[in-house]
Amino acid sequence: MTDLIPLRRALISVSDKTGLVDLATALAARGVALVSTGGTAKALRDAGLSVEDVSDITGFPEMMDGRVKTLHPGVHGGLLALRDADDHVASMQAHDIQPIDLLIVNLYPFEATVAAGAAPDVVIENIDIGGPAMVRSAAKNHRFVTIVTDTEDYDALLDQLAANDGATTLAFRTSLALTAFSRTAAYDAAVSGWMAENLGEVPRRRSFAGKLVQTLRYGENPHQTAAFYSDGSARPSIATAQQLQGKELSYNNINDTDAAFELVAEFDPADGPACAIIKHANPCGVARGDSLQAAYDAAFNCDRTSAFGGIIAFNQPLDGPTAEEISQIFTEVVIAPGADAQARAVFAKKKNLRLLVTDGLPDVTDPSLTARQVSGGLLVQDRDVGRIGLGDLKTVTKRAPTQAELEDMLFAWTVAKHVKSNAIVYAKNKATVGIGAGQMSRVDSTRIAARKAQDMADVLGLDAPTTHGSVVASDAFFPFADGLITAAEAGATALIQPGGSMRDDEVIAAADELGLAMVFTGMRHFRH
Numbered sequence: 036m037t038d039l040i041p042l043r044r045a046l047i048s049v050s051d052k053t054g055l056v057d058l059a060t061a062l063a064a065r066g067v068a069l070v071s072t073g074g075t076a077k078a079l080r081d082a083g084l085s086v087e088d089v090s091d092i093t094g095f096p097e098m099m100d101g102r103v104k105t106l107h108p109g110v111h112g113g114l115l116a117l118r119d120a121d122d123h124v125a126s127m128q129a130h131d132i133q134p135i136d137l138l139i140v141n142l143y144p145f146e147a148t149v150a151a152g153a154a155p156d157v158v159i160e161n162i163d164i165g166g167p168a169m170v171r172s173a174a175k176n177h178r179f180v181t182i183v184t185d186t187e188d189y190d191a192l193l194d195q196l197a198a199n200d201g202a203t204t205l206a207f208r209t210s211l212a213l214t215a216f217s218r219t220a221a222y223d224a225a226v227s228g229w230m231a232e233n234l235g236e237v238p239r240r241r242s243f244a245g246k247l248v249q250t251l252r253y254g255e256n257p258h259q260t261a262a263f264y265s266d267g268s269a270r271p272s273i274a275t276a277q278q279l280q281g282k283e284l285s286y287n288n289i290n291d292t293d294a295a296f297e298l299v300a301e302f303d304p305a306d307g308p309a310c311a312i313i314k315h316a317n318p319c320g321v322a323r324g325d326s327l328q329a330a331y332d333a334a335f336n337c338d339r340t341s342a343f344g345g346i347i348a349f350n351q352p353l354d355g356p357t358a359e360e361i362s363q364i365f366t367e368v369v370i371a372p373g374a375d376a377q378a379r380a381v382f383a384k385k386k387n388l389r390l391l392v393t394d395g396l397p398d399v400t401d402p403s404l405t406a407r408q409v410s411g412g413l414l415v416q417d418r419d420v421g422r423i424g425l426g427d428l429k430t431v432t433k434r435a436p437t438q439a440e441l442e443d444m445l446f447a448w449t450v451a452k453h454v455k456s457n458a459i460v461y462a463k464n465k466a467t468v469g470i471g472a473g474q475m476s477r478v479d480s481t482r483i484a485a486r487k488a489q490d491m492a493d494v495l496g497l498d499a500p501t502t503h504g505s506v507v508a509s510d511a512f513f514p515f516a517d518g519l520i521t522a523a524e525a526g527a528t529a530l531i532q533p534g535g536s537m538r539d540d541e542v543i544a545a546a547d548e549l550g551l552a553m554v555f556t557g558m559r560h561f562r563h
Contacts, residue, residue, distance in 0.1 A: 038205035040179055042196065045137035046089070046113075047079070048072045048105065048166065050144055051186060056082040058139070058189045065201050067137065072105065073097060092133070105165040114138060114172040118179045138173040139183045142166045142218070146225050146267050155233060162226055167219045174219075177212035178205065184218045220244060225267075241415055243406055248274060254286045261286045270401065271393040272296065276370060280382060281389030284368070288346070288389065291316055292368050295348035298453040300396040304350045304372075310334040311453075313346040317473065321450045322466035327357040333466035335360075338487055339494060346370070350396060353378040362388075372396055419452065421558050428531070428554040431543050436529045436552035440506050444531040444554065447508035452560040458510035459484045459518070461502045461527060468501035469525070477509065478518040485525035502526045510560040512536040516545035523549045533559045 045067050049055055052075070059069060059079050070087045071079055079086045090096050093107040113135035116123040127134070143163035153161075173182035181203045183192055188211065195203045221244030231238040245264025254261035263286075265274040273293045278284070284292070295313035302309035302323060310330040312320040320337035324330030327349055335342050346368045347361060353369065355377025361369060362381055369382070370391040382390050400420050407414045425441060436444065447462035454460060454472045459480040461469035469488035471480030485502055492500040503526030512535050513519050519530060519542055534555030536542065546553045 039199055039202040040136060040181070040205075040208070041200075041202040042067050042136045042181065044068045044070065044113075044133060044135055045139060046070045046110070046135050046169070047139040048075050048089075048169070049139060049141045050163075051141045052078055053186045054189050055079070056084075058193070059084055061193055061196075062137075065196060067201075070135070105169055108132065110135070110169065111172050114169060114180055115176050116179075117176070135173075135180065137181045137183070138169055140166050140170050140173075141184055141186065142170075142222055145222065145229075149225070149229050150267075150269055158229065163222070167222060170215050170219055174212040174215035177208040181208050182211050182215045184211075184215045188214070217244075221246070241413065243413075249283070251286050251289075252283065259286075263289055268403075270397050270403075271372065271395040272397055273370070273391070276391040276393045279374065279379060279390045279392060280386070281368075282387055284389060287315075288368055291346040292348070292370050292391065294318075294453065295346045295368075296370050296393075297397060297399070298450070299348040299350045300399050301449045301452070302350050304396070309350040311348045312337075312342045313348070314341045314344070317455055318450060318453060318467065318470060319345060320467055320470075323446065324466075327351060327354055328360055331357050331360055333464075336491060336495060337467045337470065338491060340490075352392075353390075355381055358382055419560065419562070421452075421560065423448065423556050423558060427556060427558075429534075429557070430552070430554050431534065431539075432546045432551060432553045434547075434550060434552045436506075436554060440529040440552060441554075443506040444508060444529060447506055448531050448556065448560075451508040451510045452562065454510065454562065456510055456561045456563060458508075458560070458562065459522075460508045461485070461488060461505045461522070461525070462508065463501055463505040468505050477511070477513060478515070478521055481507070481518045481521040481525075485521065488525065500526065504528060506530065508532070510562065512539070512559075513542050514538060516542050519545055519551070519553075520549070523551055527551070529553065531556060533557060535559075 045062055047069060048071060055078060063069060063084055069079060069084060070089060072089045076086045076088055089105055092109040109132055112132040116127050143161045145161045148158050148161040170182060170184055173180045195207050224242035224244040227238060227242060245266050248263045248265050251261040251263060253259055273289055291313050294316045295311050298318060299309050299311040307323055308327045308330045309323045311318055312334050319341035320334035322330045322333030324333055344365050344367055347366055349371040352373030352375060353371040354375050358378035358381035362385055366388055368389045372393050372395050374390060374392050382388055402417050402420050404415055405418050443462045443465060446465045447460045450467055451458045451460045454470060457474050457477040457480045459471040460467055461484050469484035471484035474480040488500040488502040505527050506529040507522045507527045509532040512533050514536050515538060529552040531554050
C-alpha cells in the first residue's frame with residue numbers, strides 16, 4: 036500500500052493571509068476544491084477563485100460574531116474519518132460527509148494581541164477555539180490528512196505536490212502533524228500564561244513554549260545536541276538581535292551573550308556609556324566611562340586574561356574607535372544597540388567575530404518569568420528586577436561613606452547582581468577592579484577577586500593594585516567578619532551588603548575597628 040495521499044479537497048481558514056492567494060491559486064490549478072470561511076473565503080473570491088463556504092457543509096451560518104462556524108461533524112468528520120475503516124466510510128456516506136484531504140489553518144493572533152497591550156476583552160476574543168480543534172483533528176489523522184499551520188510550509192507543500200503528482204507522503208504529513216501539535220501546545224501555553232498573569236495566580240500547571248530560531252551545532256559540549264527557541268516576545272535580546280557578521284552562534288555564545296546584554300542594560304545610556312565583558316556567564320570586567328572606548332578600556336583592565344575570547348556588550352551603539360580597540364584581541368561576540376559604519380568596517384576584517392545589533396536595550400524592570408529545569412520538574416520565578424538607590428541604603432558603621440564611595444557602591448552592587456554566588460565585586464571610579472564568582476565560601480570569592488586585582492596591577496605596571504581605595508559589594512550578607520577583613524587587607528575602604536546575618540554586630544564592629552564605611556541594602560541578589 037502506498038503512503039501517498041492525493042489532495043482533492045482543502046479547507047482553508049487563516050488569520051495571517053501572507054502567501055494565501057498564491058498558494059490557493061496553485062492548489063486550484065491542480066484541481067483541488069477549496070472550502071473556506073469568513074475573511075479567508077472573501078480574499079480567495081476577490082482573487083477570482085471558486086470557493087465553497089463552510090456554512091454550506093454544516094448547514095448553519097457563521098454565528099455569534101464568528102465564534103461558531105467550524106465546530107460541526109460535517110467538518111470534523113471529514114478530517115477525522117479513517118479512509119480505510121469500513122464503518123468510518125459508511126458513516127461518511129450515511130451523513131453525506133465529504134473527506135477533507137488538506138487543512139490550512141493559522142490561528143487568531145493571540146500572542147500579538149497580548150504583546151500589543153490590548154484590553155482583556157479584546158484578548159479573550161482572540162482566543163481561537165475552532166482553529167485549534169480542526170488542527171488537532173487533522174494532525175491526529177495525519178495518515179490521511181495533510182495539516183499546514185505555518186506560512187513557512189507553503190512552499191514545501193507545493194514542492195511535495197510537484198514531486199508526487201498532487202499527493203503528499205506520510206513522512207511529510209507526519210512532520211507537519213508534529214508542527215501542528217507543537218503550535219497548539221504553544222498557543223495554549225500562551226493563553227494559560229496570560230490568564231495566570233492577568234489573575235495574579237500561580238497556575239496549577241505551568242507551560243512554556245518557544246519557536247525554533249536555529250538548531251545548534253551542539254550544546255554546552257560537542258556530545259550534546261541543542262537548539263535555540265524564541266519565546267516570541269519583542270524584548271530586545273539575543274533572540275531578537277540581528278547578526279551582522281561572523282559564524283553561527285554556539286549554545287555557549289548565546290548563553291554568555293544574554294548574560295552580557297542583560298547586565299549592561301542595567302546602566303541607562305542617558306547616564307553615559309557602559310561596557311560589560313563576560314566569560315562563562317560571569318562578568319570579568321564592567322565599567323562606565325566618558326566614551327565607549329574609555330568604558331571598554333576600564334572593563335578590559337579589570338581582567339585582561341579572562342577577557343580573551345569573551346563576550347562584550349555595550350549600552351550604546353558601537354563606534355569605530357572602540358571597535359579598533361576590541362579588534363586587538365580575540366573576541367567571540369560583540370552586542371550593542373546599533374553599530375556605526377566605521378565599526379562595521381573594522382569588524383569586517385575579523386571574519387569569525389560575531390557582531391550583533393538590537394533596536395534597544397531590554398527593560399530590566401520587566402517582571403517576566405524565568406524557568407530552570409531540574410530533575411523531575413521546573414523552577415519558575417520572577418526575574419530579579421530588584422534595584423536600590425541612595426535612599427534605600429542604611430549606614431551601619433561609625434564612618435559614613437563619601438559621595439564617591441556611595442556612587443561606586445551602587446555601581447558594584449549592580450554588577451554583583453549578575454555575578455554567580457557567592458559574588459564579590461571590588462569597584463573604583465565606576466569600574467570593576469576585581470571580581471570573585473561562584474565560590475562555595477564568600478571569603479574565597481573575596482580573596483580571588485583581590486588576587487586577580489594584584490595580577491592586573493603586575494600586568495599594568497602599577498605600584499599597587501586598584502583595590503586600594505576601592506569599594507566592595509557582596510551579593511549576600513557576610514556571615515563572618517573574615518571576608519570583610521580580607522577586603523580591607525586588599526585596600527577596600529567601604530562595603531555594601533544586604534545585612535541580616537546573626538553576626539551582623541560582629542561584622543559591623545570589625546568594620547568600625549578598621550575604619551571602613553559600610554551600608555546595608557536589605558536586599559539579596561543570589562544568582563545560581
